[in-house]
Amino acid sequence: MKIVLSTLNAKYIHTSLALRYLKAYSGREFDIEIAEYTIKDPAMNIVSDLYNRNPDVIGFSCYIWNIEETITVIDMLKKVKPELKIVLGGPEVSYDTKYWMERLQQVDFIVMGEGEETFHHLLTELGGEQKFHFVYGLAYRKGEEIILNPPRPKANLNEIPSPHRFPEDLPHLPNRIVYFETSRGCPFSCQFCLSSIETGVRYFDIERTKQDLLYLIENGAKIIKFVDRTFNIKRDYAMEIFQFLIENHRGCVFQFEITADIMRPEVIDFLAEHAPPGIFRFEIGVQSTHDPTNLAVKRRQNFEKLSRTVTKIRESGKITQHLDLIAGLPLEDYHRFKQTFNDVFALRPEELQLGFLKMLRGTGLRLNAEKYNYVYMERAPYEILGNDILPFSDIVRIKRVEDVLEKYWNAHRMDHTVEYLIQHEFASPFDFFQEFGDYWEARGWQKIGHQLEDLFIRLRSFLEQRNTQRMDIILGLMKYDYLFNHKQRPRKAWWDLTLDKAQLSALIQYAMEYPDQVSGDFAQLGLTERDLFKHAVIEVLPFDMETYLEKGEIIEQKTALIVLYRPQESKAVRSYTMKLEPELTAKYAG
Structure with a gap:
């Protein structure tokens, strides 16, 4: 057979x-x-x-x-x-x-x-x-x-052979995501999740788990994604695995789903001290910050503790965090979801996933859909089309937020620009993404592709049509973000360069003559004029970029921004600034 x-x-x-x-x-x-x-x-x-x-x-x-x-x-x-x-x-x-x-x-x-x-x-x-x-x-x-037939009793996990030892998988380990589990089941009862149906948590033997992980790492696995519903529910088990991976990672990246409000401070401190940067990635399901909503779906969550954990992890600089939201949960209308979004965005996660409630077969929320007048797709993925307080028109609006959130925050194409906009130009992060999303869809951009420069051009178009204040500052930040999206000197720019050839030459000559006037380690690089012409982009900005990057303060001072590309070095892209005093401004920058 x-x-x-x-x-x-x-x-x-x-x-x-x-x-x-x-x-x-x-x-x-x-x-x-x-x-x-x-x-x-x-x-x-x-x-x-x-x-x-x-x-x-x-x-x-x-x-x-x-x-x-x-x-x-x-x-x-x-x-x-x-x-x-x-x-x-x-x-x-x-x-x-x-x-x-x-x-x-x-x-x-x-x-x-x-x-x-x-x-x-x-x-x-x-x-x-x-x-x-x-x-x-x-x-x-x-x-x-x-x-x-009647259901089968739960299996003894230690009687199930390892799924990770097939020779035919070895050539593909470096190029695929390897899915891995250390446990089955979930201790929580969230009514929108299938994991709530199975009570209790069972664990695989930890020594077997270690041996499987070591086998995968030694054979070239680059990304291992743990599918445990709450990896950190058993603290001692999780700590032992974290320690083992720190000692044996060999550059592999490990992704976990964790519950942040139950993570102990000593665990975070241990990871902050011992974890190499970039090898751990945490997915944290927030879903909603509205307590009545969490109560309605039997979800226990202390957002204050969660916020402390996420903040502490972010400040360690060691671990990438991906936070999840679900639009369409009970008792959360458009305006309350906006509050949830702003609450979570304030934590500045590296990624914020905005998803929409799916009425999965077998879940309590689907079984009780009439209670909240849910309307949803009859076939997979069973996404909601509305409920008693969130009509389809609001769902469509939130989807526009999701679209630009992916392009302009999660992709990290212009972090400095977005940060400035939501702090100085818009009432809240949600308002920025919503307004821009509405503008994006009104022009049909969701139907066509885009290259990197298109994203900058479209953002500028949106900001200019709404008479945004301080476009000179915003354009400076956009230029900086654009230049740092390249590992090599870009061949073209989406803006009209501010310097003609003579001015550019004069600024380079000045930088060569007075390298101590340029920020950072520029003077120690020993660059020639030819190096700068070949490997740098120079733009004049209306403010001091170095001060802004360090302190977040806008000091109005014409400054030359020098972005240097040296792909052969470990730090391929570097930026330097040179303040242009009035006599320099007149002589070199017009």
């Missing part, structure tokens, strides 16, 4: 941990292959490849991001190979399973919940007496009847 385990990942760099668990558990007794695709791959290509593998059984791992594309594939497969046994599993089909069996007549079996033992038992019955009624956790067909 030839078995193929397959899924459609969201992106090529993703890998399916679920398929590898199934193969690890059953591969010693059965002939099993893994075949991964993406949701962007043409269905015909996927079906052709699977057909050519000539399987007897195909199992698909199903999630909200791939279920509809998977249905297209299995429908085609069943038509060209009717005798093929098709098995579905995964969170998307583990709930409302009878609905899926009725909707998808081409599906023979559905594995509900944890799949390792159930799938192994199913394969055993397929190759033997086919007594499917003995297989706990299985849905199957008996003639026209759909049978849903």
Whole structure:
């Protein structure tokens, strides 16, 4: 019996941990292959490849991001190979399973919940007496009847073989995200999350976990993403893993989902002192800062403690933080969500993910959707279209915020500019992103692509049309941000250069003659005029950029900004400033 385990990942760099668990558990007794695709791959290509593998059984791992594309594939497969046994599993089909069996007549079996033992038992019955009624956790067909067997007890995690030891995965480790779990389950009961359905947390043996991590690191893994719902719930376990990774990271990056308001100060202090910069990344689900909303969805959260943790981590400079919000939760209308956004943005996370509530099958919020008059998509991803206090028109507006937030904050293309705007020109961060998002969509820019310079041109257009104050300061910051988005000297600029060739030459000559007048270590670099002409961009700004970067103060003083590009050095881009006194201004900058 030839078995193929397959899924459609969201992106090529993703890998399916679920398929590898199934193969690890059953591969010693059965002939099993893994075949991964993406949701962007043409269905015909996927079906052709699977057909050519000539399987007897195909199992698909199903999630909200791939279920509809998977249905297209299995429908085609069943038509060209009717005798093929098709098995579905995964969170998307583990709930409302009878609905899926009725909707998808081409599906023979559905594995509900944890799949390792159930799938192994199913394969055993397929190759033997086919007594499917003995297989706990299985849905199957008996003639026209759909049978849903009782659920299977939770597995002993230490009896599940490692999913990380397949030789065929080794060549791909440096180029893919490796998903890893140290535990299953979640201690919390958030009603919008599937993890709330499974009570209790089970852990894999920590020595096995360490050995698997070391194996992946030694074989070239670059990104390991831990899928534990709350990695830091068991402090001693988490601390031991943090310590182990600090000692053995070899440049690999590790991503964790943590609950910030339960993280102890001594853990943060330990990471601040010992963690190398950049190897840890924390995802922190805030979702809402509105206490009645959190109470309505059975979410326990102390935002004051969370804020202290996030701030302390940010100040350490060691760990990148990604904070999540969910628009559309109960009791949070447009204006209250704006407050949540501003509360969280005030923490200045490196990334702020603005998501929209999805009414996942099996969750308490979906089961009680009528209580809040939720309207939502009937098919995956089940995103809400409105509720009793957040109409669709407000959801559309918030989506515009999400669009420009991704482009102008999370991508870090102009941090200094955005920071200045939200502090000096707009009532709040949300107001900036909302106004700009409205302007962006009104011009149809969401329908067309963009290059880096387009983002700067469009922001300038938006600011100029609203008669923004101090455009001279803002344009100076935009120029600085643009120049620092390049590792090599840019060939073109989106603005008209302020210096003609003679003025540029005169400024360079002055910098050569009086290098001590230039900030930083410029005098020690020993540059020639030719170096500056070839490797630097020089612009005259109406304020002292160095003081602004150090103290956040605007001192109106014409200043030459020198951005130096030396790709062969570890610090490829450097900036220097040179104050232009009145006589210099007249002589060199016009």
